[in-house]
Amino acid sequence: MEIILALLVGILYTAGVYMLLRRSILKFIIGIIFMSNATNLLVFLAGGLAAGKPAFTETAANAASETVADPVPQALVLTAIVIGLGIVVFTLALKFRFFQETGSDDLDQLQQTDN
């Protein structure tokens, strides 16, 4: 399971970086979505997987043995997903406003504020 998830994280990062380097702003945002999902999975994976185990048990004895999953990475990922959602919504709104203003989706047009 770890191997599959690790490969998936790698593929998502690859796809994300590829999309980030495209000229379209929309593709850039898709790249951000890929990378943010890859990062969430990475956090989840790095925290250690325990397939099919509950995060909380009723007795301390169960918690001491290896029958529980670590709830902290789950909580971290949950928070990160919510933050990621907010950010994607904002980037889409920003892209939409930029399109309304200029009629362009081309990142190479963004040269007016550089020098």
Added chain:
Amino acid sequence: MNALAFPILLPLFFVVLFILINSHQWARRVAIIGGTLMLGVSTYLFVQVLEQKVLVLNVGGWPAPFGISLVMDIFSGLMLLASSFIVFVITLYAHEFVRNKEVNKKFYLFFFALVMGVNGAFITGDVFNLYVWFEVMLMASFVMITMESSRHQLEGGIKYMALNLVGSLFFLAGLGLLYGKTGTLSMAHLAQLMNGGNPIQMMNLPTVLFFVAFGIKAAIFPLFFWLPSSYHTPGITVTSLFAGLLTKVGVYALIRFFTLFFVQDQEFWHTLLMILAGLTMVVGGMAASTHFETRRILSYHIISQIGYMIMGLAIYTPLAIAGAIFFTIHNMIAKTNTFLISGVINKLQGTYYLKNVGGLYRRQPFLAILFFIPAMALAGIPPLSGFFGKIMLVKAGFDSRDYLITAVAIYTGILTLYSMVKIWNEAFLKKDPDEHRKEPFQKAGWAEVLPSVLLGMASVAMGLFAAYVFEYTLEAANQLLDSSVYVEHVLKP
């Protein structure tokens, strides 16, 4: 129990309040009240932290390594005090400068959201919590930077957003790996583990991810490109606020992480930090000297000054870290002040381009003096604040035999002086290129220059009473370099 939650709760209260306030007359007044209260709370907490060394609040009553703790040591206290002072001054400034009614309503809401993020980042003792405060700060700053939705702002906003989002992803990835390696995210617990008998292997991977994340936020050398292409697009109030607070939070996080628990492989990291510090100073300073638009000069100049703070961290002696903290506080005050005055110049003459302004010394000598103080403070002319910050860093550099970086720091001082003298000559000394632009000539009123007066007084005071400020920063540096005090207070309440 202590008042440590207030730097977060107070701005949150004002965020909610500004959803309800619709009159923009009232919004401006309430904002000044908010800024004053913020300053009051930070001063109170600073006095407290001087007495008790470290303040800890375990949120929700969970004991330290399991729950999120808010921690304030003297370094946090100093940063919080300085940032609250900037916030207070900017609420005064915004009263005169945010005139656009539509913008105004939303402006203060996000203003206080940003303040909440910054304060939270300064006082949190948990790595994931720091990530959340960074995101709060980022979201608020995204909205503020694109607030008027002009083409330039949207373009600058996209660039700002793009690099900062990638930075947050690096942060989150580093955090995940750090948790995977150590099983904890409490900074005190991490410090205990890293300084313990058997250091954890392979820590460089999370370290490098955090380094890139904070490097983007702090705008150090190869990662700073979002800053100069976005900082000159929003209104001057927003730019001043960003210049005063945002990059400094990145510097704060770098200093905090690299003194508290990223202490492995010091030779490699300190060499890297030192090289990047030198390049940041020189590249920023040179880029600043090629521009002729005040906000762009000052934006590049922010980058140049970040180099000094990183240099202090790289040298890593008590004097150097104290110098870095002193320099950061001085820079927040003086840098914000120069931006505020460039806003006043724009208001008087309608442009930020130095070619098209002039003659202000003859017409407004008082404004000229107000600019002269922070400009010379930044250039490091005694007896102003920048001189003492620089002399501490230079002395620390000589003491630890890092002659090259010290020479670069001194040379960059000349570049700074050049940029500042350029603005001074062009805007104040030379004749107005357009003698008949406005008749009668518009003058800056008291309300417009009062914020600059306050910041200028702070710069002078920091220079005149440098010995006292130095004592505090040295104490903060000693606390940073000896993490046992921090760990003891947090883990054994």
